[in-house]
Amino acid sequence: MPDQTKPRREQIHDVASRLFSERGYHATSMRELAGALGMQGGSLYAHISGKEDLLIEIVNGASRQFDEALFSLRGVDLPADQKLRKAMRRHIRVVADNMDSATVFFHEWKHLSPEAYTRVTGWRDSIDHFYRELVTQGIEQGTFRADLDVRMTSNLILSAVNWTYTWYRTGGPLTPDDIADQFADMLLRGFSETSAAGSGMTGAGAGS
Amino acid sequence: MPDQTKPRREQIHDVASRLFSERGYHATSMRELAGALGMQGGSLYAHISGKEDLLIEIVNGASRQFDEALFSLRGVDLPADQKLRKAMRRHIRVVADNMDSATVFFHEWKHLSPEAYTRVTGWRDSIDHFYRELVTQGIEQGTFRADLDVRMTSNLILSAVNWTYTWYRTGGPLTPDDIADQFADMLLRGFSETSAAGSGMTGAGAGS
DNA sequence: CCTACCGATCGGTAGG
């Protein structure tokens, strides 16, 4: 079942992501994981040091992906609406391209040990902060309505991009960018000061 | 710790909701649950028939709450924007007033046995259907823009109302109705055909 | 990577 060409550690990581996302961390036994990889329970420990290490790696990996996707946008000098669209594209792409680990990220992070838990909480906070900052900039630039509540606006954005992990299906009719653009179109119309609506390159636009 | 005035079964149900939401269904042992209720592990089975029955009750209870909140709105003859605002208020109120069981509803339903699983899936589908129908009506009435994609629009609404389970805190500065109204204001501006925006009784408006 | 095993803990039951 797992991709034979990858290094064994990566295979374990991938299969664990799938099982943890489907059945949950605690409901997945190391013997099930081993079985899905065609080996015996005890053999796993030649490659990994423990069950929680697997969880930490998966959650950290997802955190890193969100981090890389968003934070390079921080310094970019673009109107807030265009920047938001780019951020939403990247954010949804991370979720869609990593459905298993994204699901584990959203559901299983409570089961981490205190240190790992704190680190993940910090990461989530900084993602929140990124969107709040973006909204603030948009208001200051006059791109977004001045009466927007920054926290609620970023909450609404985060709802849209994060909730995709529950309904996106790989191979469906919509690409992650399609989804991001449709959400951005609807949201930006509600955010914009002018009623001109949906500024900022809909559809086709460049990558990234 | 549990409310002494309630019947024992209800106490068990409440504490189980809290523990399942905090630690997850499989990570909560029956002995922990019993301990939190001040009794021994085996004593639980004088009141309940098994661990999964608890989960089923919690998830069914949450499903029923969503059901009751939304479906009475189905026949109501109101402009779609006002109806949407009402639905979002009720939906978020169910989440906010039942944070524990709502969290269990969103996270632990995969662990149900096939029959219970199928029933819950059906409930979720009918909630989806409610919002899609509402959006369709809004377009037909001319209240919403004709170029809205029904499925993506209802997805966006559901994202906003469901995701509240991750960040709402009881006793915070915002009431569930405040949250619903702010989300509705932003969304409805993006949905409306006219650029007049935010129709449909903002703020104060009647209950329900 | 396997076999064989460890102590611990699980959900649940019997009998009172």
Added chain:
DNA sequence: CCTACCGATCGGTAGG
């Protein structure tokens, strides 16, 4: 509602 117990399964280790 408690005590005492059941078989099953858990994560992990030793030795090869």
